[in-house]
Amino acid sequence: MVLTRKQIGVAVVGSGRIGTHRARLAAQHPGVRYLAVSDVEAARARSLGERVGADLSSASNEEVIARPEVDVVIVSTPEPAHVAPVLQAVGLGKPVLVEKPIAMALEDADRIIGAAEAKGVEVRVGYIMRYKRQYFLGKQQILEGRLGRIIGGAGRVYNSRAQAFEILKRSADATPVVDVLTYYVDLACWFLEGSRPVEVVARGNGLVFKEAGYPKADDVHWALVTFDSGAVMSLGVCYALPSQYPTLGQSARLEIMGTEGVLFFDEDHKENILYSEKGYPHAYVPDHNLKMVFLGSTSSGDWSLDHMYGPIAEETRSWLDHLTTGRPCLLATAEDARQTLEVTLAMELSARTGAAIRLPLSEGH
Ligand SMILES: NC(=O)c1ccc[n+]([C@@H]2O[C@H](COP(=O)([O-])OP(=O)(O)OC[C@H]3O[C@@H](n4cnc5c(N)ncnc54)[C@H](O)[C@@H]3O)[C@@H](O)[C@H]2O)c1
Structure with missing residues (x-):
């Protein structure tokens, strides 16, 4: 297998507890050259953006997902708010890591799977265990x-x-x-x-x-x-x-x-x-x-001594490695997550x- 070494731009949508872990981990990843964060609460996005040295923080998910510097999107919003940002990112051809559960209804999971298939885009779901x-x-x-x-x-x-x-x-x-x-x-x-x-x-x-x-x-x-x-x-x-x-x-x-x-x-x-x-x-x-x-x-x-130990760290790094080097990763697929839902x-x-x-x-x- 030939490894590539790409540099990518990442958007983290939802700057709460889990979005904060993902953004901090993305900021430490050697393959990430651009980082944007968003949250419906502008102050949360701003404070996370400052903490991780993001290039952009915004109260608009649409803005960060659409940025041309952004190649891939992490959706860490509350459970009922996963679908809209995932569909926007997929529609723009950008691979997604969305937190579990993929959606709250099977119809929404099916919409995500259908859109991802139509665009040939990978959607992975954060089953960190x-x-x-x-x-x-x-x-x-x-x-x-x-x-x-x-x-x-x-x-x-x-x-x-x-x-x-x-x-x-x-x-x-x-x-x-x-x-x-x-x-x-x-x-x-x-x-x-x-x-x-x-x-x-x-x-x-x-x-x-x-x-x-x-x-x-x-x-x-x-x-x-x-x-x-x-x-x-x-x-x-x-x-x-x-x-x-x-x-x-x-x-x-x-x-x-x-x-x-x-x-x-x-x-x-x-x-x-x-x-x-x-x-x-x-x-x-x-x-x-x-x-x-x-x-x-x-x-x-x-997090201890500014380093994170634990499955969300391994999972985030593995997904970013996958996208920047082409190395396979073991994150759940959208189809796996639909079956689980x-x-x-x-x-x-x-x-x-x-x-x-x-x-x-x-x-x-
Ligand atoms: N993988 C894990 O270890 C793990 C652990 C806990 C939770 N989760 C999942 O992560 C997701 C988020 O959980 P959390 O604990 O971070 O919640 P949280 O409440 O701490 O954070 C959610 C953030 O999203 C923001 N938000 C709400 N609606 C939004 C919208 N439409 N667009 C943008 N931002 C919005 C909120 O203001 C908040 O800052 C959930 O799906 C949850 O199931 C994963």
Whole structure:
């Protein structure tokens, strides 16, 4: 393979928590020669622009996406605001990295896929867990056949309600299933690549989020996903742990069973403890100073000494490497993300109706 060495211009749309990580990482990447940032709140774009030394900051997404110096676009807006900037960038022939979930409705995901196909443009979706070292290693073991045929497995993810409320405040429809369990649906489908989810049965329950005015969000949700190979995955989420619980992000377990091997991932992060009378500033929840934290449990990763460690750093660098050198990357495709969205929507539908949901979802769901 011959590597090229291109220099590119990047626009980051949405200058919030995740847009800030992406812009800081892009600013440090050797292949990036131009950087623009935008946000509906002009002050946020300006302050991020100053922080990363961007060439342009603007309150207009349209302006930064259309700039001739911009070759590729990162969309880090809230969940319901992904589609418009993605379609604009794709329409201009510019490759996109959009945060998960690709969209909130299958029709919107289909519009993105259709536009990208028509223009021959690549759309990738930020399922950062693929870039966690352990899962990356796991994928390699599966590809090398160490598990034999995958029979099934289990995954569950927990977090404190403090972070869930930040997500729900931003987008009330971004429930723990659509917004968080989605990572584990993506991992399950990635590990089971080549077989397709065909049925979902799920049950949910909760008081905490419903009493706080978020009727669509379950406190606990458990689902069984069956694949056409016969593999069965049990996947669940509880983002309603008490707000002082020491995790700073996802505390997870993921287990994959095959005919000749198993993978057991312990991602609860209880092994690294920081306790400080001065408190620890939560990266996602403003003014949420926990005295005891599981250090390193922030799901996207952590900045220390102006360097970022963690899956969002690996993922952003890998995508920029891909675009500047032609090296393949492992980010989810728009089609992968559409399938994942379909499974999470089916989970919510099954929990709501009590029915077993066959996939593909019929129109109207
Ligand atoms: N990959 C990850 O690790 C990860 C982690 C958390 C969230 N996310 C995803 O990233 C996205 C953003 O989450 P966040 O935590 O950064 O949210 P956030 O609220 O911190 O940031 C969103 C920003 O977008 C701005 N905004 C709102 N509407 C906009 C629009 N139409 N155009 C431009 N800017 C707009 C807001 O003013 C805000 O600054 C979501 O899709 C979320 O699911 C990804």
